[in-house]
Amino acid sequence: MPRKTGPRAPGMNRRSNSSRRRVAVTVLVLFAVVAVFVVKLVDIQVVRADALTADSVGNRSVGQTVYAARGDILDANGVLLAGSVMRYDVTASPKNAKSFYRTVEGEKTSISVGQAAAELGAVTGQTGPDIEAMLDAALADNPDSDFVYLTRAVDVDALRAINDLDIPWIYPRTNPSRVYPNGAVAGNLVGFVSSEGKAQAGLELGEDSCLASVDGTETYEKGADGVRIPGSSVTTTPAVDGGDVVTTIDSDLNWFVQQALAEQAQATGAAWGTVVVQEAKTGKLVAVADYPSVDPNNVSGTEDPENRGSRAFTASFEPGSTFKSLTAASVLDSGKATVNSGVVAPYRYLPANGANINDSHAHGDDKLTMTGVLIDSSNTGMSKFGELLSNKERYDYMKKFGVGAATETGFPAEDSGILRDPENWDSQTQYATMFGQGLTTTALQVSSIYQTIANGGVRMPVQLIEGCRQADGTLTDQPSATGSQVISASAAGDTSDVLEMVYQNSWVNKIWEIPGYRVAAKTGTAQMPDGNGGYSDGYLVSVSGFAPADDPEYVVSVSLADPVNMNTSAAPAPIFQKVMSQVLKKYRAVPSGAPAPDLPATW
Amino acid sequence: MSDNLARVRPSFTPSPSAAPTERRLEIVAPAAAHRKRPRITYALTATAGVAAIVIAQLLLSVGISQGAYEISTLRGEQVELGRTSESVSQDLVRLSSPQSLASNAESLGMVSNSNPVYLRLSDGAVLGAPSSALGSQGGAASLVPNSLLTDSAVLTQIDDASLGTADGGAATVAVTPTPAVPIKSGLPSPATR
Structure with a gap:
């Protein structure tokens, strides 16, 4: 509204002028002050806004790691073989380590x-x-x-006791760790992690991609007294738990097998030993025992690093006579001979190619059938059957039986064994490969050969892992379960009959007898390499077989290296007997009562 | 819309000058009266509203901060209980390990018979060759080490003092171990009446 301005009094002009100046100055000053404020405001609110906001949040907010659990390793029945636990490292501030006051009862x-x-x-x-x-x-x-x-790595009880001490210069820190409740049961298979949580060996290493977890981070704001302000939690990175590895191993059986193996290995003074128990129809490993075994809770307690892995997978050796079953099965499958075909087995056999084969003990010229050759474990007799096939044919059979290639388990550092091309076999090796020398196999490969014979000639992939169980319960990475026909079912059945005769008539038949059951088995005694291209004095003694022979369910393969107190296959035979009995009992494999075959050993 | 229908025009048309004159008379006084009364009501309502908002805000923040302390305490409690649960379940799996079970079974005088024999119920046939247990595992020290078990005694030797280690807040469960079965004529048997 326009203001009425009255007529100005004369003489007021000077005062009015000075007042105007003052007003102008004031306005200018005001503008200047406001301008300063505006500049500051713009600086704070616009120019440095992000940095300042971040600072203020930083002052109030606390970031923390949300630990994700590394996956468990479970046995076939869900028993925990390896799990994640929280442990606590006790740290201290040395410069602050001084005496302090503690109030006890006032x-x-x-x-x-x-x-x-x-x-x-x-x-x-x-x-x-x-x-x-x-x-x-x-x-x-x-x-x-x-x-x-x-x-490092004290448990909750110790942590609580330490917290109760109330020592101001002690700072416990969390340290996610691994625990192996069953100790050395399947310890060589399960493997272990380093103190920093890095996978080092065994399934921990081989299945790390399944087990590995990703820690998350979370920030929240806290008040002056350290209390979390509700609603301020922000998950910046979600924690992702690892998947569980489900194995085919039965931990109870594995314990029994390890115990039986260790007992006999110690009694015979063996350097090391392995036992493999495999399902004949599926190829699944139900127990893999190693001696010496490692307790993943206390890895440094096993001094020799060689003993910390699983030799069943990683050690290859010349299998010796247990390999004769493969040669016999190959010959039977080719139709070049039958179980009753006869040869004359001398003590020493000098084939045309210049090789020199002899048996382990002196004997005259025996007229043996194929059955008899295997019962006596005659190298010369086996040579005469083996030479019915060409080197290439035998090589092809060996490859099909899985010799010379690592099995399908995917176990870290698994050995493939040594199987040279037949063109590189010298005259002695051409014969030696018929009875398990001049090539090497792992205990697993030997077991797989017997699994093939037990399963009607169908070799199943060796399986250690059922799969990786994700958080939603689905099982991923399931291995293939498609078998391959290696030899005909009738050849496999014939080989099985021969092996049953071996079980009944072998010189260790009293040691490995399981009353009431029909069992097929074969012993092996192989010279061990000395590491310099020759052979040492030590022997690798082994027994492999399966039962019940009329409907095979389980394959057991035992190997003992250099049992100094008893370097014959009488050393592993009691382990085979104990383990096979336990397996048959545990899985309720009822004997059929059907009569065993009776094949002639001589002609 | 256009049509060509005949219509009766209204006979009376209000005079356009009549209404404005009447309204002009009413405007000033009642409008002023109307405006005066709401001023107080509005002011009171607004003040009351602001007061209510302030009080509600205060109460809410008091409530929230109270909740924050409660949450903080409960969170701490949850962590402690989680630790207890973890520690107890670790004890459980440790004691369920084959080594622990075997040594406990042996201390109770059990032996393993790995010679399998079956009785077929349909015809009473005995499958397998029965023989007595040799107890080959009996007495043999465990050859499969488990460093988690080094400090745990066989269960029958554990007294209740070493058991009731429940968390301070929770009620301590007193576990009384079953007394060892008295051995009479070679085989342990409970005294039944």
Whole structure:
């Protein structure tokens, strides 16, 4: 609304002028001040807005790691072989390690560093002076040292006891760790991780892609007193748990097998030994025992690193006479001979190609059938059957039986064994390969050969893993279960009959007898390489077989390396007997009562 | 819309000058009266509203911060209980390990007979060759190490003092071990009446 301006009084002009100046100055000053504020405001609200917001959030917010659990390793029945647990590392700030006051029942007492160290040591299993020495050593390195590990991976009970001590310069930290509740049961298979959680061996390493987890991060804002402000949690990276590896192993059986193996291995003074138990119809491994075994909870307790892996997978050796079953099965499949075909087996056989074959003990010229050759485990007799096939034919059979190639288990560092091309076989090797020398196999490959014979000539892929079980319960990465026909069913049946005769008539038949059952088995005694191209004095003794022979369910393959107190196949035979009995009992394999075959050994 | 229908025109057309004159008379006084009364009501309503909002805000933040402390306490409790549960279930799987079961079974005098024999119920036939247990595993020290078991005694030797290690807040469950079965004439048998 326009204001009425009255007529100005004369003489007021000067005052009005100075007042206008003052107003102008004031307005200018005001503008200047406002301008300063505006500039500052724009600077804060626009120019540096992001940085300042981040700073303010940073002051209030706390980031923390959300630990994701590494997957479990389970046996076929869901028993935990390896699991994730939270352990705690005890750290200290050496520069702050001073005496402190503790209030006990309203009374303040001074606790010296020595006292505190002794109390702590009583919980962690160290001594007070040990802990003090660690603090002193850290201070000697760096007088301002603010961090030293006192002990690592203590459990919850110890952590609580340590927290109760209320020592101000102790800082426990979380350390996600692995625990193996069954100790050394299947320990060589399961493997272990390093103290930093890196997979080192066994399934932990081989199945790391399934087991591995991804830790997440989360931030939240906290008030001045450290209390989390509700609704301020922000998950910046979600934690992803690892999948569970489900194995085909039965942990109870594996324990029994390991116990039986260790007992006999110690009694015979063996350097090492393995037992493989495989399902004949599916190729699944139900037990794989190694001696010496490793307890993944205490890896350093197994001194020799060689003993920390699974030799059943990683050690190849010349199999010896257990391999004769393969040669016999190949010859039977080709139709070049039958179980009753006869040869004359001399003590020493000198074939035309210049090889020199002899048997383990002196004997005259025996008129043996194929059955008899295997019962006596005659190298010369076997040579005469083996030469019915060309080297290439035998090589092809061996390849089909899985010799010379790592099995399908995907176990880390699995050995493929050595099987040279037949063109590279010298005259002696051409014959030696008929009875399991001049080539090497792993215990697993031997087991697979017997599985093929037991399963009507169909070799199933060797299976250790059922698959990787995801969080939603689906099983991924399931291995193939498609078998391949290696030999005809009738050839497999004939070989099985021969092996049953071997079981009944072998010189160890009293040792490995399982009353009431029909069993097919074969022993082997092979010279061991000395590492310099020759043979050492030691023998690798083994027994492989399956039962019930009329409807084979399980294959058991036992190997003992260099049992100094008893270097014959009488050493592994009791293990075979015990393990096979246990397997048949455990899985309720009822004997059929059908009569065993009776094949002539001589002609 | 256009049509060609005949229509009766209204006989009376109000005079356009009549209404404005009447309204002009009413405007000033009642409008002023109307405006005066709402001023107080509105002010009161607004003030009351602001007060209510302030109070509600206060109560809410009090409530929320109260909740925050409660959540914080419960979270701490949850972590502790989670640790207890983890530790107890670890004990359980440790004690369920074959080594632990075997040594407990042996301490109870059990032996394993791995000689399998079956009784077929349909005709009473005995399948297999029965023989007595040799107890070959009996007495043999476990050759399959488990470092988790080094400090745990056989269950029958555990007294209840080492058991009730439940969390402070929870009620301690007293576990009384079953007394060892008295051995009479060679075989352990419970005294039944």
